[in-house]
Amino acid sequence: MLIKHRPIQSWVVVGGGTAGWMTAALLGKVLAGTGARVTLVESPEIDTIGVGEATVPSFVDLxxxxxxxxxxxxRETKSTFKLGIKFTGWQGPEHSYWHPFGNIGARIDGQPFFHQWLKSQAYGNSSGYTRYSPSAxxxxxHRFFIPDPQKPNNLTRMGYxxxxxxxxxARYLAGYAQQQGVKRIAGHVVDIRQGSDGRIEAVALKGGGQLQGDFFVDCSGQRALLLGDALKVGYCNWHEYLPVDAAVVVQTEKRGTLQPYTEAIAEEYGWRWRIPLRHRTGNGYVFCSDYCSGDRVAELLLNNAGGRPVGDPRRLRFVAGKREKMWHRNCVAIGLSSGFLEPLESTSIYLAMRAALNLVKLLPGRDICPxxxxxxxxxxxIEYESIRDFIVMHYCTSRRDDSPFWKSWRQRPIPPSLETKLALYKSQGRLVHNDLDLFAEDSWHAVLTGMGVFPRDYCPAVQASDPEKTRALLDRxxxxxxxxxxxxxxHEEFLRRFIAPQ
Structure with a gap:
C-alpha cells in the first residue's frame, strides 16, 4: 500500500563559498516546482578559503x-582551460611528466592500449605512455580546442x-542559485538548536533570530559547526598517510604564455602549485610543518613564484582525513566540513560536487530512511578513500631522498588498499578498479609510468600481436x-574567441 509522501519543505545550507553555493544551486534546480524552500545563510564575518581554483573534467559536466x-x-570567472597536470621534480630536479585528462591511445587488436604500449617498450619503443594522449x-x-561530437577525429578523446x-x-553560482529561487541570508551562526531526538531544528543567528529547517547542509568549512560541533560526528585522521598539513598561498600578476595546464612542482618540504588565470596566477606551497616553518615556506614561495605578488601570502592549516559519517540524522556535510584531501590532484571541488550530486540522487523525505x-x-x-590512495601513490613511488621530508616516505605506511593495488600493478600491469574511482586506469598508468614504476610483465593476451605492426601503428x-x-x-586565442560575445 502506498503511504502518503512527507516531503522535506525547508532545506537550510549553512555556509557559502564554492561548496555552499554549488550545493544550493543543485538543490534549487532539482527542487524547482516542488514547493520546497532552499535557504543559504553565510556569515559576513568569515572569509572563505577561496584557493580551490583547479578542477577535474566532471566540473564541466556539472x-x-x-x-x-x-x-x-x-568569461565571468576569469577561467582558463586545463588539459591536465605537469609534474616536475618528483623524481629529480630535471624530471617531469604529465597526468593528462581524457583517454590515452586506443585498443590494438582488441587489447588494452597500455599493455600493447608496455610490450612495445620491450621491443625498442622509447616513447613515453602519455605521448599518445591528445590532451598531453x-x-x-600550449594549444586547445573543444571537439565537436558530430565531427570525431584523432583528438576527440581528449579531456579538459x-x-x-x-x-x-562562488559569486556566479550564488547568482545562478538565487535565480532558481534559493534565498540568501547574511548571518553569523552562533548556536545549533536540536530536538529531543537529536535532529537539528534550527540555527541561531548573532543578534537574535533563528532559521528553522527540516534538513541541513553543513558547508561551514573545517569548523563543521553542524556535523562536528553539534552532532559530534568524529573525524578520521589520515595524517600517517598524508603528512602535509599546511600551505602558503599567494597570487601574482599574470606572466608569460597562458598555459592550459596546472603545474605541480616538488620541493624540499612538499610541493608547489602554479595555476594560470586570465587576470593573475595562483601559487601555493603545500608542506609538512614537522620539517619547516611557515615563514621559511613563504620566503621560498615568493622567491619562486615568478611574478609580482598581488596581496600578501596567506597561511592555511589542515588535517588530511574525513568525517566518520558525512550524513547523520538530518544533516549532510559538504566541502571542507566533510573532510580534506590535499590539492595535489585538484579534487576538493570535485568532492563537494560529488557530495551534492549524491545528495540530490538520494533526496530524503521527512522520515529519513537509515x-x-x-x-x-x-x-x-569510497570517493574519499580512492582519491586518498591516488594522492599517496605520488609520494610513496618517488625516489627522492634529498631532504628529511622525502626520506620519511621510505618508512611511512601506505593504506592497505593501495598496497594491494600497487602489488597487482607491478606484477602484470593490472589495476584494481571500481566505477566510483574518480581516476580511470589511464590516469593511474600515466602517473605510475611518469614516476618510473613499471610492471614486471605485460598481459599475456597481447603476445598474439605482431610487435612490428604495433610499433608502426604507435608511430602513426x-x-x-x-x-x-x-x-x-x-590556448589564449581559443579563449579569446570562446568568450567573445556572440
Missing part, C-alpha cells in the same frame, strides 16, 4: 547539468577541465597527434 552556458561561466599533446604545445577564480565562481543515510556514507567513503598515432595539434589555435 555546468551542463545546471544548464549554465560554458562560455558565460568561463595539446598541453605541450577549468581553472577559475574561486571567489568569482538505509539511505548509510548508502550516502558508503558512496562518499604519435605523428598524427602532433600534426593535428599543430593545426589548432593557441
Amino acid at each position: 555546468l551542463k547539468v545546471l544548464g549554465i552556458p560554458e562560455p558565460d561561466f568561463v 599533446a595539446m598541453a605541450r604545445a 577541465a577549468l581553472h577559475f577564480d574561486a571567489s568569482l565562481a 538505509h539511505t543515510e548509510a548508502e550516502y556514507n558508503r558512496l562518499m567513503d 598515432i604519435e605523428y598524427s597527434l602532433e600534426h593535428s595539434v599543430n593545426q589548432l589555435l593557441s
